[in-house]
Amino acid sequence: MEIPRLLDGRLKFRHLVLVDALSRQGTVVGAAAELHVTQPAATRSLHEVEDILGVPLFERGPRGITATVFGEAFTQHARAVLAQLTQAGRHVMELAEADRGTVVVGTHLAGSNVLLPRAIAALKQRHPYLTVIVREASPEALLLELEAGRVDLIVGRLTAPSGEGMVRRTLYDESVGLVVRASHALADRPGIELAELMEYPWILPGPQTALRREVEELFTRHGFGLPENRVETTSFLTVRQLLLETEVVAVLPSLIIRDDSRLARLPVPLEPIGHSVGLTLSATRTLSPSAEALIAALEETASGMAPPA
Numbered sequence: 001m002e003i004p005r006l007l008d009g010r011l012k013f014r015h016l017v018l019v020d021a022l023s024r025q026g027t028v029v030g031a032a033a034e035l036h037v038t039q040p041a042a043t044r045s046l047h048e049v050e051d052i053l054g055v056p057l058f059e060r061g062p063r064g065i066t067a068t069v070f071g072e073a074f075t076q077h078a079r080a081v082l083a084q085l086t087q088a089g090r091h092v093m094e095l096a097e098a099d100r101g102t103v104v105v106g107t108h109l110a111g112s113n114v115l116l117p118r119a120i121a122a123l124k125q126r127h128p129y130l131t132v133i134v135r136e137a138s139p140e141a142l143l144l145e146l147e148a149g150r151v152d153l154i155v156g157r158l159t160a161p162s163g164e165g166m167v168r169r170t171l172y173d174e175s176v177g178l179v180v181r182a183s184h185a186l187a188d189r190p191g192i193e194l195a196e197l198m199e200y201p202w203i204l205p206g207p208q209t210a211l212r213r214e215v216e217e218l219f220t221r222h223g224f225g226l227p228e229n230r231v232e233t234t235s236f237l238t239v240r241q242l243l244l245e246t247e248v249v250a251v252l253p254s255l256i257i258r259d260d261s262r263l264a265r266l267p268v269p270l271e272p273i274g275h276s277v278g279l280t281l282s283a284t285r286t287l288s289p290s291a292e293a294l295i296a297a298l299e300e301t302a303s304g305m306a307p308p309a
Contacts (some may be wrong), residue, residue: 010052013043013085019049101131113256146280175274178251194268224308255305
């Protein structure tokens with residue numbers, strides 16, 4: 001019986017790691033730097049895996065490399081294999097060390113301020129020696145991390161249904177509002193129109209987020225372009241400090257300001273902007289005991305979070 005070419009001993013795990021890095025970095029130089037190897041070594045390894053497969057995985061150009069249709073397909077499988085190996089190693093360690101496992105959770109603005117800290121606190125009460133690693137990034141970057149097994153789950157806004165290898169579970173629904181500091185000139189004024197706010201500085205979500213696209217559509221419906229005086233960020237620490245120190249107007253999920261008397265929500269309706277906060281998981285991987293424990297804490301915490309008035 002003929003041995004499949006990928007199982008004949010020539011393909012190494014370093015090849016899979018390299019293909020993943022090349023796909024994310026977009027250059028051989030960037031991938032080599034990430035993996036701490038020389039550029040010639042990275043190029044040689046890429047030639048090796050292309051020779052094994054018999055097809056080109058990347059097209060070389062003046063600005064870097066672009067995955068071919070073969071490269072896109074193989075990268076997806078390479079990440080799945082790497083994710084399974086990462087999960088297997090951690091699962092064995094957790095079984096051996098009982099309550100001393102590790103869970104890696106990715107998050108972005110809509111999941112990081114209230115829900116996740118409370119859930120981690122509850123988890124640590126029950127499992128004090130379980131390590132929780134929190135990674136904050138854009139939703140798109142976190143999905144790549146989840147696909148490659150570098151994070152176990154993502155907590156944040158759900159912008160798509162389950163599918164394409166991902167399972168999404170809703171934890172709660174939340175509205176989005178315009179927020180200023182409590183001492184802002186507009187904080188106590190009723191009947192504010194969106195037009196009045198266009199003269200103020202704004203904080204908008206990053207252009208890579210679904211919320212940003214919805215805010216842009218809101219402006220367009222009212223005949224406005226983007227505010228010229230603006231900051232774009234998904235860092236809550238940056239948003240909060242700017243709110244407290246300036247006259248800026250920010251677009252934020254309602255729960256973020258719920259327990260902070262220094263901030264106020266303006267009475268400007270943003271319907272239909274709102275969102276569901278929940279979990280994004282890999283549909284193809286078995287969760288570790290540590291990940292299951294964090295998910296249970298997240299679900300319990302979310303059930304006790306009444307929607308803001």
